[in-house]
Structure formats: C-alpha cells, structure tokens
Amino acid sequence: MPFLTPLETEAVALSLRVALVSVVFALPTGLLVAWLLVRARFPGKSLLDALVHLPLVLPPVAVGYLLLIALGRNGVIGGWLYDSFGISFAFTWKGAAVAAAVMAFPLMVRAMRLSLEAVDPGLEAAARTLGATRRRVFLTVTLPLMAPGILAGGVLAFARALGEFGATITFVSNIPGETRTLPIALYTLTQTPGGEASAARLAILAALLAFAALIGSEWLARRVKATRGAKAGS
Amino acid sequence: MIEVDVRRRHGAFTLDAQFAANAMDTGDRGGVTVLFGRSGAGKTSLVNLLAGLDRPDSGRIVIGGAVLFDSETGVDLPPEQRRLGYVFQDGRLFPHLSVLRNLTYGMKRTAGGGPVTLETAIDLLDLGALLDRRPATLSGGEKQRVAIGRALLANPRLLLMDEPLASLDAARKNEILPFIEQLRDETGIPIVYVSHALDEVIRLADTLVLLSDGKVVAVGGVEDLMSRLDLRPLTGRYEAGAVIAATVRSHDEAGGLTLLDFAGGTMRVPYTDLPLGKEFRVRVRARDVSLALTEPTDISILNVFPGTVREIGGEPGPQVDVLIDIGCPLWARITRHALDKLAIAPGKPVHALVKAVAFDRHSLGHGAGRFRPSDETD
Numbered sequence: 001m002p003f004l005t006p007l008e009t010e011a012v013a014l015s016l017r018v019a020l021v022s023v024v025f026a027l028p029t030g031l032l033v034a035w036l037l038v039r040a041r042f043p044g045k046s047l048l049d050a051l052v053h054l055p056l057v058l059p060p061v062a063v064g065y066l067l068l069i070a071l072g073r074n075g076v077i078g079g080w081l082y083d084s085f086g087i088s089f090a091f092t093w094k095g096a097a098v099a100a101a102v103m104a105f106p107l108m109v110r111a112m113r114l115s116l117e118a119v120d121p122g123l124e125a126a127a128r129t130l131g132a133t134r135r136r137v138f139l140t141v142t143l144p145l146m147a148p149g150i151l152a153g154g155v156l157a158f159a160r161a162l163g164e165f166g167a168t169i170t171f172v173s174n175i176p177g178e179t180r181t182l183p184i185a186l187y188t189l190t191q192t193p194g195g196e197a198s199a200a201r202l203a204i205l206a207a208l209l210a211f212a213a214l215i216g217s218e219w220l221a222r223r224v225k226a227t228r229g230a231k232a233g234s
Numbered sequence: 235m236i237e238v239d240v241r242r243r244h245g246a247f248t249l250d251a252q253f254a255a256n257a258m259d260t261g262d263r264g265g266v267t268v269l270f271g272r273s274g275a276g277k278t279s280l281v282n283l284l285a286g287l288d289r290p291d292s293g294r295i296v297i298g299g300a301v302l303f304d305s306e307t308g309v310d311l312p313p314e315q316r317r318l319g320y321v322f323q324d325g326r327l328f329p330h331l332s333v334l335r336n337l338t339y340g341m342k343r344t345a346g347g348g349p350v351t352l353e354t355a356i357d358l359l360d361l362g363a364l365l366d367r368r369p370a371t372l373s374g375g376e377k378q379r380v381a382i383g384r385a386l387l388a389n390p391r392l393l394l395m396d397e398p399l400a401s402l403d404a405a406r407k408n409e410i411l412p413f414i415e416q417l418r419d420e421t422g423i424p425i426v427y428v429s430h431a432l433d434e435v436i437r438l439a440d441t442l443v444l445l446s447d448g449k450v451v452a453v454g455g456v457e458d459l460m461s462r463l464d465l466r467p468l469t470g471r472y473e474a475g476a477v478i479a480a481t482v483r484s485h486d487e488a489g490g491l492t493l494l495d496f497a498g499g500t501m502r503v504p505y506t507d508l509p510l511g512k513e514f515r516v517r518v519r520a521r522d523v524s525l526a527l528t529e530p531t532d533i534s535i536l537n538v539f540p541g542t543v544r545e546i547g548g549e550p551g552p553q554v555d556v557l558i559d560i561g562c563p564l565w566a567r568i569t570r571h572a573l574d575k576l577a578i579a580p581g582k583p584v585h586a587l588v589k590a591v592a593f594d595r596h597s598l599g600h601g602a603g604r605f606r607p608s609d610e611t612d
Binding site: 120122123125126127128129130131132133140141144145147 | 285286287312313314315316317318319320322324326328329330339340384385388
C-alpha cells in the first residue's frame with residue numbers, strides 16, 4: 001500500500017488480523033452460548049447470561065485487568081497454558097485477539113440469540129418427522145435459518161474488535177508490531193508531540209475501515225437473502 | 235393396524251385416548267382414519283404423541299405392528315425413527331429451500347427407495363411447475379400440496395394429516411381434497427386425518443374416531459356414527475343428517491338429474507358429472523327431509539322413500555329429529571307440532587320426502603367406496 005506509511009500499514013494489518021482471528025474463534029463459542037441461552041434449560045442459566053453480558057457493562061480496562069489476572073503468564077489459566085502448551089497470551093497479538101473477542105462476544109451472542117429465537121421450532125419438528133436426526137436438523141434447518149443473525153453478529157463483532165482499545169492496552173500493553181493495533185497507535189500518536197497530522201490520517205483510516213466493513217456486510221446480507229428467496233412467511 | 239392407548243396431561247387438560255383402527259386392512263388401499271372433534275378436543279395433541287413430537291405420560295402406541303412407544307417396556311422411538319409422515323396445518327415448508335429441495339428433504343433416509351418416487355409425487359400432486367419456486371411465493375393450496383408431497387416422499391408407514399385444509403378457503407379446499415382422495419386410493423399409504431369439518435370426514439373417512447375433551451367417545455364407520463343419536467352433540471345438530479353410501483346409476487342430462495343407487499332404492503340428485511358406477515357418500519341433512527304418512531302424489535319432490543320410524547330425538551325445543559329406516563338410516567327434522575299431529579312414534583310406517591335440490595355439490599363426497607349400499611342393509 002504505497003499511500004500508507006509503514007507504521008500505518010503495520011497497524012491496519014495487525015488490527016485486521018486481530019479482529020479476524022477474534023471473530024473466527026468467537027463464532028462457534030457464540031453459537032453454542034446462544035443455543036444454550038435460547039433452547040437449553042439448566043441451573044445457572046441466568047448466571048451464564050449475566051457473565052456473557054458482563055463485558056458490555058464493565059469498564060473495558062477492568063476486563064483487561066481480569067484477563068491479565070486470568071491469562072497472564074502468572075495467571076491461573078495463563079500459567080497452566082504456558083506450562084502445558086507453551087502458549088502465552090500476555091503481551092502478544094494473540095492476547096489482543098482474546099481481549100477483542102471477549103469484548104465483542106456479547107454483541108455477537110445477542111444477534112445470534114435473536115435469530116435463533118426467530119427460528120420456528122415447528123420447522124425443526126417437521127424436519128425430524130422427515131427422518132432427520134437432531135444433528136442434521138441443526139445443520140440443514142436451524143443454522144441456515146439463523147444465517148442472517150450469525151452474519152450480523154459476526155460483522156458487529158468484527159467492527160467492535162477493530163475498535164477495541166481499553167481491554168487490549170490493559171491486557172497486552174502497547175508493543176509496536178505486536179499489540180499496537182490501530183486504535184492504540186492512534187492513541188500513541190495523540191500522546192506524541194507533533195503527531196497530530198499522523199493521528200488524523202489514522203482516524204480517517206479507521207473510519208474508512210469501519211465503512212468498508214459496513215458495506216461488505218450489507219452486500220453479504222443481500223446475497224444471503226437472494227439465495228434464500230423472499231423472506232416472507234415463517 | 236393402529237393401536238393407541240395414551241395418557242398425557244397438559245396443565246388442566248388431560249388427554250386419555252384409547253382406540254384401535256384397522257385402517258390398514260382395507261386391501262390394497264391404505265384407508266383413512268379420521269380423528270374428529272371440536273377444537274380443543276385433543277386431536278392435535280394426540281397426533282403429536284403419535285409422531286413423537288410429544289411424549290405420553292404413560293401408554294402404548296403401535297402402528298403397523300411396530301411399537302413406537304411403550305411406557306411399560308421403555309420404548310420411545312424419536313420422531314425421525316417412527317417413519318410417520320406429518321402434514322401440518324400450517325404446512326411448515328422450509329423457507330430457505332426450493333420446492334424441489336423441500337420435497338426431497340426426507341428422501342435421504344430412503345435413498346429414493348420408497349414406494350412413491352419423486353416423479354410419482356410430482357405427478358400426483360401436480361407440482362411440476364412449482365419445483366424451482368420458494369415456499370414464500372406459493373399460494374396456501376400450493377404450499378399444502380408441497381407439504382403432502384414432502385411427507386409422502388419420506389417413505390412413511392403412515393401419513394398424519396393435521397387439518398391440512400383448515401387454513402384454506404373453500405375454493406382452495408376443493409382444490410386439495412381430490413389430491414388427498416387420490417393419495418388414499420392410489421398410494422396404499424394409510425392416513426390418520428384430523429378434522430373438525432364434516433364434509434372432509436364424509437369424503438375421506440373409512441374409520442371415524444370421535445374425540446371429545448381428550449377422550450375417545452366412539453370409533454366406527456362414518457354412516458354408523460353419524461346416525462347415532464347419542465353422538466349428536468358431537469357430530470353437530472344444525473348440520474345433522476344422515477350419511478348414505480351411494481353409487482352412480484345413470485345420468486339424465488336432459489332432465490338435469492343424476493340417479494343414484496343406495497340401500498333405500500334410487501335417489502335423484504341434480505346432475506353431477508361423476509362417472510357411472512362411482513361409489514361415494516351423500517349427506518342428507520335432517521332439515522331437508524320431510525315426513526308424510528301416505529305416499530304423496532302431485533308434488534315437486536322427486537325423492538320419496540317408504541320407511542319405518544326407529545327413534546325420536548329427545549332434544550327439547552320446537553323441533554325434533556326423527557330417525558327413519560328406509561333401508562339405511564335417514565334423519566328428518568320436523569316440528570314438534572307435526573310430530574304430535576301425525577302421531578309419529580317408533581315403529582310407525584312413514585314416507586320420507588327429500589328434495590332433489592337439497593343435495594348440493596358440496597354434500598356429495600367422492601368418498602370411500604368401501605361402504606357399498608349392500609353392506610348397509612344387514
């Protein structure tokens with residue numbers, strides 16, 4: 001990208017990678033949680049509901065701090081992960097992806113949940129009388145009917161992950177080329193004397209990215225609609 | 235053979251239904267068992283129990299020799315293993331799939347090895363022009379035809395149809411009924427058909443199961459149950475009448491009449507284009523039948539049948555239903571005044587007068603030909 005400075009390219013590429021990885025890993029988990037919240041009945045369901053929504057209401061910095069405690073090298077889970085698998089999240093771009101995923105998770109689950117609630121259980125029952133196992137019903141009826149919601153949830157989460165700042169900087173700090181995503185780079189520039197022009201360029205870049213994501217999702221949604229025909233009726 | 239003995243509580247409502255119907259022993263034809271009752275009688279609950287979409291608290295369900303549910307032995311097949319095709323009241327087509335892919339959805343199980351091929355189903359239900367369409371673009375009647383085809387192609391041992399016509403207007407209804415009749419007559423797949431519409435019962439039923447308040451009140455042939463006075467509250471009073479099996483004998487096109495043979499002789503009805511020899515059912519409403527003590531002459535009424543009074547309805551009010559045996563049961567609704575004046579009592583010979591115009595096209599069921607007039611005279 002000739003019209004971008006190496007620093008800008010780095011920040012944009014890192015942001016895209018972090019956001020993409022966070023969404024890809026959050027999608028199956030989000031689907032499972034959405035399914036549990038809509039269809040399953042178990043003790044502690046409202047606790048799970050609250051837990052999923054926590055990042056929405058907690059200060060992002062607090063989320064980052066909790067992640068640090070849990071997943072840091074000396075953290076409860078982080079220590080075990082490092083000792084057993086050599087995986088470390090603290091101060092790496094993977095940690096940034098985790099932070100982005102956690103922060104975007106409630107938005108994703110919410111969209112999926114709404115779409116699952118809109119799936120008529122009668123259609124699933126009909127599929128089973130036609131000989132489909134639960135698994136096949138889920139794959140051929142439930143999932144396709146949820147597709148717009150999954151798509152919306154994914155795009156929303158992606159956009160949220162692109163903009164993630166507080167939890168990321170708290171959890172994985174501000175390391176150029178590793179954890180300095182676009183928002184963090186922007187923040188750094190605003191704190192640097194003479195960085196105003198560069199900061200403005202990054203802000204415009206962020207706006208363009210968000211805009212592209214929106215247009216992309218709109219196009220995808222239209223394609224989904226087209227392959228499913230007019231979405232009238234149940 | 236269908237054997238059902240189930241109990242299921244839904245809050246204050248308890249379904250407690252036992253019946254056995256041998257709808258399958260009708261030779262090459264599958265036969266239709268109609269579950270008939272008012273809304274809230276538990277018809278749909280019962281069908282859902284059969285399909286495995288709901289589980290009885292206790293009981294046993296055996297269809298065609300296969301035990302689908304038995305609380306004693308702990309058998310409870312999931313819906314996908316019951317092989318019961320289910321046509322829902324609201325169609326329930328998959329909105330994200332084309333008509334063709336809706337039709338073939340259940341064929342995976344059978345690998346196309348069922349008795350009904352895709353071509354047969356498309357042909358039978360006249361679906362050829364719809365295959366690429368989406369369910370959302372179909373009319374109500376088209377949707378139900380696709381739903382029937384879809385259930386049929388899953389190679390069911392029995393077809394459950396839960397008021398498949400209830401959401402359709404009269405015109406659409408009459409568009410679908412012939413398809414269901416054809417299904418009954420040509421595929422040999424037995425059908426359990428839920429309905430609260432008498433005209434559907436008359437056209438389709440071999441065996442009638444009357445449901446009320448979650449209980450089976452009576453099981454039997456349509457003609458028999460419809461002529462029973464004690465079931466009148468369930469079979470309907472205003473619409474009350476006799477159901478008579480008849481055969482097309484001849485047409486008098488010049489006179490605008492069709493002559494039907496039935497157990498009580500020959501009946502004249504307005505011309506209908508049914509083929510000669512066609513067996514079907516006629517409903518004669520009680521309010522369209524008058525009584526005379528002597529054979530009247532010089533009247534416009536074409537159908538006069540001699541018979542004997544069998545029973546007099548005990549309903550309070552100015553009108554009375556009288557059951558007459560004219561070779562088969564026939565109901566007449568007369569005023570209490572006339573009853574007293576003519577001194578009508580059981581055993582008394584009378585003449586039943588039925589106006590030919592009383593047979594509207596609607597009351598002529600193309601129904602189950604199994605009940606021949608000769609079966610009725612024993």
